[in-house]
Amino acid sequence: METMRLNDVTANDLPWKIKYDASRCTMCGSCVATCSFKAIVPKVERRRMVFSEGNFPEPKARFSAVPVIRQTKSVRDYCRGCGMCEKVCPNDAIKPERNPDTRHPIITRCLGGDSIKRGGRKNLEGSTRTLDTIRVGRISQMTDPSLDAQRHTFDLLAPFGRILPPKKLPFTPDADQQLVTQELTPPVNWVYPVIIGDMSIGALSWRMWEGVAMAVAYLNEECGMPVRMCSGEGGVPVRLLKSKYLKYMILQIASGHFGWNRIANAMPHMVEDPAGILIKIGQGAKPGDGGLLMAQKVAEHIQAIRGVPKADLLSPPNHQGLYSIEESVQKMFLSFNSAFKFRVPVAIKVAASATSVSVFNNLVRDPYNIVGGFFLDGIDGGTGAAHEVSLDHTGHPIVSKLRDCYLAAVTQGRQGQIPLWAAGGLGKTGDLAADAFKMIALGANGVFTGKLILQMAGCIGNDLGRCNACNTGLCPAGITTQEPQLAHRLDPEKVAQNIVNYYLAMDQELKKLMAPIGNSSLPVGRSDALVSTDHAVADRLQIQHVC
Numbered sequence: 214m215e216t217m218r219l220n221d222v223t224a225n226d227l228p229w230k231i232k233y234d235a236s237r238c239t240m241c242g243s244c245v246a247t248c249s250f251k252a253i254v255p256k257v258e259r260r261r262m263v264f265s266e267g268n269f270p271e272p273k274a275r276f277s278a279v280p281v282i283r284q285t286k287s288v289r290d291y292c293r294g295c296g297m298c299e300k301v302c303p304n305d306a307i308k309p310e311r312n313p314d315t316r317h318p319i320i321t322r323c324l325g326g327d328s329i330k331r332g333g334r335k336n337l338e339g340s341t342r343t344l345d346t347i348r349v350g351r352i353s354q355m356t357d358p359s360l361d362a363q364r365h366t367f368d369l370l371a372p373f374g375r376i377l378p379p380k381k382l383p384f385t386p387d388a389d390q391q392l393v394t395q396e397l398t399p400p401v402n403w404v405y406p407v408i409i410g411d412m413s414i415g416a417l418s419w420r421m422w423e424g425v426a427m428a429v430a431y432l433n434e435e436c437g438m439p440v441r442m443c444s445g446e447g448g449v450p451v452r453l454l455k456s457k458y459l460k461y462m463i464l465q466i467a468s469g470h471f472g473w474n475r476i477a478n479a480m481p482h483m484v485e486d487p488a489g490i491l492i493k494i495g496q497g498a499k500p501g502d503g504g505l506l507m508a509q510k511v512a513e514h515i516q517a518i519r520g521v522p523k524a525d526l527l528s529p530p531n532h533q534g535l536y537s538i539e540e541s542v543q544k545m546f547l548s549f550n551s552a553f554k555f556r557v558p559v560a561i562k563v564a565a566s567a568t569s570v571s572v573f574n575n576l577v578r579d580p581y582n583i584v585g586g587f588f589l590d591g592i593d594g595g596t597g598a599a600h601e602v603s604l605d606h607t608g609h610p611i612v613s614k615l616r617d618c619y620l621a622a623v624t625q626g627r628q629g630q631i632p633l634w635a636a637g638g639l640g641k642t643g644d645l646a647a648d649a650f651k652m653i654a655l656g657a658n659g660v661f662t663g664k665l666i667l668q669m670a671g672c673i674g675n676d677l678g679r680c681n682a683c684n685t686g687l688c689p690a691g692i693t694t695q696e697p698q699l700a701h702r703l704d705p706e707k708v709a710q711n712i713v714n715y716y717l718a719m720d721q722e723l724k725k726l727m728a729p730i731g732n733s734s735l736p737v738g739r740s741d742a743l744v745s746t747d748h749a750v751a752d753r754l755q756i757q758h759v760c
């Protein structure tokens with residue numbers, strides 16, 4: 214008998230157990246070849262068979278070597294439950310099963326002496342989502358007529374840029390009573406109210422990024438929907454910077470300033486202005502933390518775009534020279550405004566936190582009208598890589614924080630001047646139109662989304678610990694990897710098609726929600742349209758309670 218080694222890792226210590234039926238397996242090898250995590254391996258098992266051939270029992274033993282598939286028992290190469298092996302097995306011989314007895318969080322820390330890192334989004338079991346307790350309750354059928362969602366013309370446009378109140382517009386009538394402008398007004402782009410959130414070309418595979426960019430171009434040029442995509446921190450390929458498609462891109466700058474050398478060098482060659490600049494101060498999934506791109510994902514083209522060697526790329530938690538967000542933002546706004554000659558709106562993205570309303574308040578009161586948008590990202594936002602402890606335990610839900618910002622602006626009579634954009638777990642149930650509509654009625658001008666875009670492309674990760682290995686560079690779906698053989702699992706054209714179709718469906722659904730409340734433009738702040746079945750939610754958000 215072997216000595217029992219108490220600290221050896223067994224399948225029962227891991228988050229997923231592989232269920233394997235040797236009697237169905239033909240040893241084709243597809244599952245092992247598919248598993249990017251090396252979580253299953255072919256093995257040979259020694260089997261003993263006892264048989265008796267004569268008329269009377271005369272047991273004999275025969276030994277044979279049987280090839281089988283076995284789960285790797287390692288805290289490094291462990292099964293993520295991605296289900297790719299199940300997908301490729303022609304005989305339904307293998308599948309992962311969630312292990313409720315897992316000791317993985319403990320043994321990983323004990324054996325590694327390092328914090329756990331992963332991608333995805335918050336994995337702690339949530340209670341009912343706030344947005345799911347809210348319904349669109351004010352249907353205007355009797356008092357004023359609902360609209361026809363199929364035939365009415367709707368205006369689904371949201372501002373990206375500072376909106377001046379009428380009294381501040383520098384217009385004066387000339388001798389012919391025509392309005393003339395005396396001075397520059399802040400640039401504003403009117404865009405589709407669902408922006409594709411900031412996912413960098415390092416976090417995403419080049420094929421995924423290409424698919425998203427193709428979808429955006431198609432939505433704009435063939436469907437007439439002015440959808441914009443944010444580059445994320447990490448630069449943009451020079452070919453795109455010099456192309457006419459730049460007008461659909463929002464360029465992001467974050468604390469690492471990755472990729473901006475190339476952007477600055479490409480400026481004289483740009484034939485179009487970008488749709489906007491987004492200064493990222495923080496991210497809802499891991500507030501207080503900078504970006505993180507693990508070395509295994511820093512492929513050659515990423516090194517070229519970012520101008521870095523192959524190494525872990527950690528962005529600092531703060532922008533350099535930061536004394537206050539307001540001061541730093543002001544400096545950066547001025548730089549960008551002058552770089553793009555005041556033609557490109559500049560907005561800021563912060564993580565929802567106990568203090569984000571104060572920051573918003575200060576920006577709303579800024580007399581120079583430099584801030585062209587306030588992007589607020591909540592705790593349920595996704596990320597390509599983070600320390601698990603930050604992902605699970607830091608952050609702020611988006612709904613009440615967005616509402617607080619809107620009501621703070623209302624109190625000052627300045628709502629709408631700095632457009633509010635919200636994100637963080639929106640579309641988590643698969644229905645982004647409903648979440649977007651509710652956030653808009655609570656005061657957002659629009660929303661942005663990232664993780665849902667990955668799911669449209671085929672990401673199989675979820676909030677219950679499935680996959681979430683985006684940080685490893687081994688994405689089994691080819692979405693967040695730079696390994697050529699994995700990236701080639703993804704068909705960029707299929708990605709583009711899925712995103713376009715989702716947007717077309719969502720567009721119809723948004724209209725289906727706007728029509729009954731009688732709005733042909735976005736119902737920003739129309740919280741009278743909402744009711745909540747939860748007393749505490751209704752009180753907190755100042756909407757009607759129903760039961």
Ligand code: SF4
Pocket residue numbers: 229231247248249250251252253291292293294295296297298299308309
């Ligand atoms: S479920 Fe995914 S990670 Fe687990 S063995 Fe199968 S392919 Fe590998």
Ligand code: SF4
Pocket residue numbers: 332333667671672673674675679680681682683684687688689690691692693
């Ligand atoms: S499928 Fe890829 S993108 Fe989705 S959770 Fe897994 S590693 Fe991340």
